[in-house]
Amino acid sequence: MFPSRFDYVAPDTVEEVLATLAQHGDEAKILAGGQSLIPLMKLRFASPGLLVDVNRVPGLGFVEETGEHLRVGTLTRNTELERSALLKSGYPVMADAAPMISDPLVRNRGTIGGSLAHADPAGDWGSVMLALGAEVVIKSSTDERTIPVSELLVNTFTTSLDPTEMITEIRVPKTPARSGGSYLKMERRVGDFATVATAVHLTLDNGTIKRAGIGLTAVGSKNLQASAAEDALAGAEPTAEAFEEAARLAAEASSPSSDVRGSAEYKKAMVRTFVRRGLDKALELARG
Amino acid sequence: MEIALRVNGQERTGDIEPRRLLIHFIRGDLGLTGSHVGCDTTSCGACTVLLDGSPVKSCTLFAVQANGSEIKTVEGLMQDGELDPIQAAFKEEHGLQCGFCTPGMMLTAAELLDRNPSPSEDDIRWALSGNICRCTGYVNIVKAVQAAAPAKSEPVATGSEA
Numbered sequence: 001m002f003p004s005r006f007d008y009v010a011p012d013t014v015e016e017v018l019a020t021l022a023q024h025g026d027e028a029k030i031l032a033g034g035q036s037l038i039p040l041m042k043l044r045f046a047s048p049g050l051l052v053d054v055n056r057v058p059g060l061g062f063v064e065e066t067g068e069h070l071r072v073g074t075l076t077r078n079t080e081l082e083r084s085a086l087l088k089s090g091y092p093v094m095a096d097a098a099p100m101i102s103d104p105l106v107r108n109r110g111t112i113g114g115s116l117a118h119a120d121p122a123g124d125w126g127s128v129m130l131a132l133g134a135e136v137v138i139k140s141s142t143d144e145r146t147i148p149v150s151e152l153l154v155n156t157f158t159t160s161l162d163p164t165e166m167i168t169e170i171r172v173p174k175t176p177a178r179s180g181g182s183y184l185k186m187e188r189r190v191g192d193f194a195t196v197a198t199a200v201h202l203t204l205d206n207g208t209i210k211r212a213g214i215g216l217t218a219v220g221s222k223n224l225q226a227s228a229a230e231d232a233l234a235g236a237e238p239t240a241e242a243f244e245e246a247a248r249l250a251a252e253a254s255s256p257s258s259d260v261r262g263s264a265e266y267k268k269a270m271v272r273t274f275v276r277r278g279l280d281k282a283l284e285l286a287r288g
Numbered sequence: 289m290e291i292a293l294r295v296n297g298q299e300r301t302g303d304i305e306p307r308r309l310l311i312h313f314i315r316g317d318l319g320l321t322g323s324h325v326g327c328d329t330t331s332c333g334a335c336t337v338l339l340d341g342s343p344v345k346s347c348t349l350f351a352v353q354a355n356g357s358e359i360k361t362v363e364g365l366m367q368d369g370e371l372d373p374i375q376a377a378f379k380e381e382h383g384l385q386c387g388f389c390t391p392g393m394m395l396t397a398a399e400l401l402d403r404n405p406s407p408s409e410d411d412i413r414w415a416l417s418g419n420i421c422r423c424t425g426y427v428n429i430v431k432a433v434q435a436a437a438p439a440k441s442e443p444v445a446t447g448s449e450a
């Protein structure tokens with residue numbers, strides 16, 4: 001298989017990338033890791049007229065803490081995230097998720113920004129970022145804006161990005177000392193997309209829950225934020241009853257469909273079980 | 289589009305359409321047929337090559353993306369008429385049957401051993417989890433990688449920590 005014809009440019013600055021996007025509009029597509037876009041092009045589900053390869057732009061791959069945020073460059077490969085000591089120590093929900101994404105060869109290419117821009121409801125990073133309350137920095141040739149990931153992900157394979165825009169980095173609020181998280185994913189085999197996966201992040205304050213973030217993978221038309229469950233937990237004591245109720249609310253918020261990976265009913269039940277387990281694990285980490 | 293890259297230490301050039309996949313460039317234009325096309329859908333790893341040292345699926349990369357890069361294919365493992373330790377170990381431990389997955393397996397394993405000279409069985413199975421074998425059941429592949437590990441002369445520091 002091979003794609004239909006396209007033109008190819010590989011600029012070496014963000015400014016050039018943005019100028020090219022401004023000129024070509026929706027004829028052009030950014031090529032990041034290519035691990036979603038190239039398969040789609042080979043199947044001719046996507047036929048962009050121009051590929052703008054951003055892999056030659058220096059400085060788009062990094063993981064660092066500055067001020068209030070963990071900053072992750074859009075082109076940071078999943079392998080780098082999997083091996084990051086910073087994520088292992090401070091961002092367990094990210095450290096859990098990274099090694100569960102695709103397989104080692106695909107992780108060597110696939111990027112966090114590409115995953116968010118692809119907006120696959122079965123993609124893992126979207127749910128993780130929803131749980132953490134993360135934002136994306138978006139640039140165009142004329143503008144720069146920062147929006148929450150919840151406003152980026154609109155629908156299946158649909159984001160609020162304009163064709164002239166590019167994600168440049170992801171900003172995750174720094175996790176305080178008394179916080180913890182987990183990503184639980186059910187997959188049929190290595191490299192498979194999730195049957196169901198759940199991202200949980202908890203912050204404690206004097207023994208009560210200050211903030212709870214819950215994201216759900218592969219159980220709706222996009223990565224879902226379980227807002228009712230989050231609200232029920234905020235300010236509550238982290239008791240078994242509170243977790244049970246939050247898990248029930250999260251399952252209620254999910255709308256999976258039946259497919260080869262399982263029935264809708266089964267997936268809903270798994271959301272409940274995973275959110276419950278994920279909260280337990282997050283609490284254990286938060287208590288240190 | 290004209291490209292120039294190093295393949296197995298040799299300077300190579302090509303004049304290709306941007307849509308030419310790296311695997312087709314390697315097999316068709318360069319005549320290096322050791323890298324295989326299995327699934328053609330980014331699932332099996334038969335097309336694995338090392339791109340600037342890191343194992344990638346060459347069915348899911350355009351050749352133009354490799355412009356200026358260093359590629360290693362299975363043909364580049366043997367040095368001065370000597371099998372690479374990983375090749376010798378696959379032979380010795382019967383790490384292959386039909387051999388279709390073997391070039392990809394060996395390249396992925398070679399990169400693992402560069403990063404981690406004494407991997408555990410889990411490390412090996414984890415690193416090879418994107419390379420699928422229909423024949424062996426993996427047991428002898430794991431054995432081969434274990435056998436090759438001490439044969440690597442220069443231990444290199446473990447993984448890059450971001």
Ligand SMILES: Cc1cc2nc3c(=O)[nH]c(=O)nc-3n(C[C@H](O)[C@H](O)[C@H](O)COP(=O)(O)OP(=O)(O)OC[C@H]3O[C@@H](n4cnc5c(N)ncnc54)[C@H](O)[C@@H]3O)c2cc1C
Nearest residue numbers: 030032033034035036037102110111114115117123124167
């Ligand atoms: C076998 C296999 C298994 C996989 N399993 C999983 C899995 O379990 N979980 C999971 O989450 N993913 C999985 N993936 C998807 C993989 O992680 C992709 O790499 C990822 O979703 C897309 O990232 P990319 O960098 O490859 O993006 P690309 O394929 O390069 O791009 C994807 C889309 O995003 C756009 N884009 C890329 N970067 C930007 C940017 N900076 N700004 C604006 N738009 C941009 C592109 O134009 C394109 O439309 C799998 C893929 C394969 C092939």
Ligand code: FES
Nearest residue numbers: 326327328333347
């Ligand atoms: S042929 Fe490339 S992954 Fe199967």
Ligand code: FES
Nearest residue numbers: 385387421422423
């Ligand atoms: S030896 Fe036949 S596929 Fe692995």
